[in-house]
Amino acid sequence: MNPAVLSLVETGLYVVGGLGLMGSSAAYLRKGSLRFSVALLLALGGLLMIVWRVLREAGVRQHHPLWVEIPELAFVLALAGGVFAWTSGLFAHQSRQLSQASERLRNSLATQELMLDVLSHDVRNHLTVARGHLQLHEHEEGQADHVTSAETALDQADELIDTTLLYSRLDGEDREAEAVDLVATARRVVDGLAAHRAHHGVDVDVEADVEAPETLSVRTSPLVDRALENLVDNAIKFSPSGGTVTVRLRDGDPVRVAVVDHGPGLPADRRGELFDRFSPARAEASGTGLGLAITRRIVAEADGQLGYEETPGGGATFTIALPASPTAGDASGDPGAA
Incomplete structure (x- = not known):
């Protein structure tokens, strides 16, 4: 070319x-x-x-x-x-x-x-x-x-x-932490379950290991009362007639709430699935099978931990550990304030 x-x-x-x-x-x-x-x-x-x-x-x-x-x-x-x-x-x-x-x-x-x-x-x-x-x-x-x-x-x-x-x-809504008085919340939950307690013949005591006056304020999930209600309700269901359920609150870091019953407890080999949905590990009598799963998710939302241990002498003890909030401020037991 x-x-x-x-x-x-x-x-x-x-x-x-x-x-x-x-x-x-x-x-x-x-x-x-x-x-x-x-x-x-x-x-x-x-x-x-x-x-x-x-x-x-x-x-x-x-x-x-x-x-x-x-x-x-x-x-x-x-x-x-x-x-x-x-x-x-x-x-x-x-x-x-x-x-x-x-x-x-x-x-x-x-x-x-x-x-x-x-x-x-x-x-x-x-x-x-x-x-x-x-x-x-x-x-x-x-x-x-x-x-x-x-x-x-x-x-x-x-x-x-x-x-x-x-x-x-639970996963679809954003909830901001609120100032909650756990002592007042626990007593309000127990009062709300009065008919349930009477039906099962079970007493529920609230013991607060806190400084006077008896308040224990933290900034936590506004649904923490529902989590506590689930645990107390479950403890009543599994307690024998004439038994006692104790709600213990202890100040510290973390703040601890324990719900203690003296029912049948839970076999060690079933505890790993305790907080799963519809778990047969502790089938909630006449319940939905979602109570403990909901409680775990609410506690996790509050950056807390939900635990289980055997009650000395027999029974179940569920504990909620929540981060301490020194700046939580005053919180009343009124639902509108929590």
């Missing part, structure tokens, strides 16, 4: 390639800071290719070493721009996939929450109707025991709804 034609073809290829790189840079220039870097590299590479080739064809000759290395420099710049373009495109694709997966997850969770709300609302309506029918028969001769049993079953169904909703929402 004629050398002049060959040179012209090479020059054309350089110009077309350089213009292509510069055109690509213009496309990337509109897509953010990383793409701006890509555009700059591509544009410099393309511009160097064109300038070097045009000057060379015009007969310009330079003896500086950089003159000879300009084509290699242009190639390196263009190659770097291409690598940046490929990796940024890959990252953008993965980011889109992650965003889509996250959106699907949010939609799925929203759908589940909606279904739970609808189901709980409808089921509660049916429970209300059932209670109304029971009230029509509660004074009929020979029906008192049957009505009581049915009402107990309805109460358990209501508890199941509340517990399931609480468990499903």
Whole structure:
């Protein structure tokens, strides 16, 4: 081939390639800071290719070493721009996939929450109707025991709804720590379980190892009362009639709350699964099987620890250890203050 034609073809290829790189840079220039870097590299590479080739064809000759290395420099710049373009495109694709997966997850969770709300609302309506029918028969001769049993079953169904909703929402809501007086909270929980205690024939004592006045304030999860209620309720269920459950509170770092019962306790080989959902390790009598799992999650949310040990002489002792909060401030036993 004629050398002049060959040179012209090479020059054309350089110009077309350089213009292509510069055109690509213009496309990337509109897509953010990383793409701006890509555009700059591509544009410099393309511009160097064109300038070097045009000057060379015009007969310009330079003896500086950089003159000879300009084509290699242009190639390196263009190659770097291409690598940046490929990796940024890959990252953008993965980011889109992650965003889509996250959106699907949010939609799925929203759908589940909606279904739970609808189901709980409808089921509660049916429970209300059932209670109304029971009230029509509660004074009929020979029906008192049957009505009581049915009402107990309805109460358990209501508890199941509340517990399931609480468990499903523990991870979906952000709760800020609040100032809580654990002594007042413990007494309020025990008072709230008065009917339950009377039904099982179990006494519950609250012992507070704190300085006078008897308050023990910490900044912790606003659901800590529910965690304590689960433990006391469970202890009552497993205590023999005439027995005593003790709630012991001890100041320190960490602050400790122990719920002590003298029931059957738990075999050593079953303790590892004690806090799992629906665990048979300590099947909660007439319960949902979620109480201890909920308690563990609430305590973990408060950066605390939930533990189990055998009560001396037999029984179970559950302990909640919470970080001490010297600056917790005053906390009253009123629910609105906790």
